[in-house]
Amino acid sequence: MNPYIFNPDGGELIPSIGNTEIGQIPFLIMKIADVFSKLREIRPNDREFVYCIQFSPNYKDTVECMLLDMLRKGLPMGTTFYECDGRRIFEMRGATGGIVHSMAFYLITKGDR
Numbered sequence: 001m002n003p004y005i006f007n008p009d010g011g012e013l014i015p016s017i018g019n020t021e022i023g024q025i026p027f028l029i030m031k032i033a034d035v036f037s038k039l040r041e042i043r044p045n046d047r048e049f050v051y052c053i054q055f056s057p058n059y060k061d062t063v064e065c066m067l068l069d070m071l072r073k074g075l076p077m078g079t080t081f082y083e084c085d086g087r088r089i090f091e092m093r094g095a096t097g098g099i100v101h102s103m104a105f106y107l108i109t110k111g112d113r
Contacts, residue, residue, distance in 0.1 A: 022059050026066055029053070029107055030076070036109050037076035050082070054092060054104045064089060067105060082106035 036049045055063055067081055067088050081088045082105070092102040 022055065022062060025053065025055070025063065026070060029066075029070060032107055033076040033079040036079045036107070040078045040109055048109045050109075051107045052104050053107065054102050057091075057101060057103050060089060060103055063103075063105065078110050079107060080110055082108045 032051045036051075039049060071081070084090075089103050089105050092100045092104050094100045
């Protein structure tokens with residue numbers, strides 16, 4: 001059974017049962033990065049792609065280590081993590097602008113074509 005279902009309306013991969021487990025994040029990143037890489041090969045002049053992965057702040061250090069490890073090993077061509085002021089992990093904001101109990105990082109396509 002596939003642990004993820006593609007939502008064609010929003011374009012996201014969602015867990016078929018429950019929440020994404022922390023150990024599944026590298027699998028999810030590589031799956032999405034592979035899709036991004038293939039889309040860029042097919043339509044190189046199309047707009048850039050961004051995918052947000054949300055997780056509990058309890059795993060911030062673990063996720064940071066995962067992202068660094070994946071950067072060292074290499075992501076599929078044309079993909080990387082969004083970074084601002086040296087940070088790759090960001091607090092999620094609610095509709096009122098307040099911080100919610102969640103964090104996120106963004107997988108993006110590189111701007112160089």
